[in-house]
Amino acid sequence: MKPVTGAGTLTIVATPLGNAADLSPRAAEALRDADVIVAEDTRSARQLLQAGGIAKAPRILSCFDANEGARASEVAALLAGGARVALISEAGTPLVSDPGYRIVAAAIAAGARVVPVPGPSALLAALVAAGLPTDSFLFLGFPPRKPGPRRRLFESVRALPFTLVLYESPLRVGATLADLGAALGDGRRACVARELTKPHEEIVRDDLGALAARYATQRPLGEVTLVIAGADSSAAAEDVDDDELMARARHLIAEGQSTRDVARALAEMTGRARRDVYKLITSARD
Numbered sequence: 401m402k403p404v405t406g407a408g409t410l411t412i413v414a415t416p417l418g419n420a421a422d423l424s425p426r427a428a429e430a431l432r433d434a435d436v437i438v439a440e441d442t443r444s445a446r447q448l449l450q451a452g453g454i455a456k457a458p459r460i461l462s463c464f465d466a467n468e469g470a471r472a473s474e475v476a477a478l479l480a481g482g483a484r485v486a487l488i489s490e491a492g493t494p495l496v497s498d499p500g501y502r503i504v505a506a507a508i509a510a511g512a513r514v515v516p517v518p519g520p521s522a523l524l525a526a527l528v529a530a531g532l533p534t535d536s537f538l539f540l541g542f543p544p545r546k547p548g549p550r551r552r553l554f555e556s557v558r559a560l561p562f563t564l565v566l567y568e569s570p571l572r573v574g575a576t577l578a579d580l581g582a583a584l585g586d587g588r589r590a591c592v593a594r595e596l597t598k599p600h601e602e603i604v605r606d607d608l609g610a611l612a613a614r615y616a617t618q619r620p621l622g623e624v625t626l627v628i629a630g631a632d633s634s635a636a637a638e639d640v641d642d643d644e645l646m647a648r649a650r651h652l653i654a655e656g657q658s659t660r661d662v663a664r665a666l667a668e669m670t671g672r673a674r675r676d677v678y679k680l681i682t683s684a685r686d
Contacts, residue, residue, distance in 0.1 A: 404511030414519030418598035434486035526625035530591035554583035
């Protein structure tokens with residue numbers, strides 16, 4: 401949809417992860433010129449404006465998961481009236497595991513111009529520092545909190561050759577690394593990046609087994625991003641024999657998955673034909 405003449409502009413502004421010096425001149429200008437700032441956290445937004453030397457703060461509206469739908473309608477009305485609106489998250493790039501998608505969708509539907517101002521992103525910062533391939537990667541966001549759905553997610557990406565990137569709460573890093581090791585193999589290379597750009601930044605590189613053991617009892621502090629090497633596609637089908645495949649099948653079926661869904665997931669994981677995996681599972685159950 402083309403922008404409507406007279407409609408306002410929504411500027412999506414990436415903001416520092418923790419180091420105020422990472423606020424770009426263009427980002428500062430966008431915040432300075434905005435009539436309204438839509439922010440995930442109004443307190444951190446005011447601190448950002450102060451750190452950026454923006455003395456005259458514009459109107460700031462909060463936008464978080466619980467109120468984003470209502471805010472989207474409000475922002476659409478502001479844009480229809482010609483307002484200049486800047487969208488920021490608490491840190492990093494908006495919409496990337498942060499609120500903002502419905503704001504952007506409403507702005508486009510209202511015919512407003514949408515302008516991205518790129519900048520800091522924990523996803524990209526961790527990826528380029530991990531020492532793992534960057535030519536293709538898959539971002540998983542925050543994995544499920546419950547162990548069952550989390551393990552099923554990791555099982556579903558086991559055979560993919562892409563570097564995996566995900567965010568995790570420091571409260572669950574140890575359990576998530578253990579689940580990753582169980583699903584992908586303890587020898588898979590990985591990286592735990594925390595507090596990126598901040599004074600206590602730490603980037604730990606090792607295999608999943610060693611990282612799971614380290615963080616089983618040591619809870620990391622601050623924001624955490626995990627980066628995991630992709631599968632070696634040439635070895636994927638050889639790594640799982642029939643006994644191991646059946647053990648995985650029994651585990652998934654015990655969690656409530658249907659035989660058909662399990663066969664599909666294990667076929668994708670091993671590179672085997674789905675009908676062969678299904679036949680193996682059903683014949684063993686007869």
